[in-house]
Amino acid sequence: MSGKADAPWTIHSTDDANRKGKVGLWLMSTKPEMNVNISLGDTVPKTIEIPKDGDYNVRVNTYSNGTDVVTHSFWDFKLEPGSTATPYMPSFSEATAEDYPSYIGTYTDNNSNEQSTDPARYSWKKIE
Numbered sequence: 001m002s003g004k005a006d007a008p009w010t011i012h013s014t015d016d017a018n019r020k021g022k023v024g025l026w027l028m029s030t031k032p033e034m035n036v037n038i039s040l041g042d043t044v045p046k047t048i049e050i051p052k053d054g055d056y057n058v059r060v061n062t063y064s065n066g067t068d069v070v071t072h073s074f075w076d077f078k079l080e081p082g083s084t085a086t087p088y089m090p091s092f093s094e095a096t097a098e099d100y101p102s103y104i105g106t107y108t109d110n111n112s113n114e115q116s117t118d119p120a121r122y123s124w125k126k127i128e
Helices: none
Strands: 002-006 025-031 036-038 056-062 074-078 103-106 121-128
Touching: none
Parallel strands: none
Antiparallel strands: 002 074, 025 036, 025 056, 103 121
């Protein structure tokens, strides 16, 4: 499961006084006993386990102080089967050439125990 928001993610809890200004994510089942409260924390994408087969809808909660109206934005939701979360990508029918990588970077050094995240240490080649 992955998704982006303009506020920090939190798990829903009725006794959490620190959730103001945060957002929560659920999978809501047609059977309430099968709802899945997803604890994303600061880790998105995140692999979650759905305990039972069923029909689910995504539900997003926004939390305020109970008096003020709050508005948040959400985008790039992706729910996929498997144990490896992959980055968001538009569906094939929505994809444009700009959605695909146009360069590939190659990095080589003498220490196989470390990898650099510094783009300047890579050699870059245009994908044609």
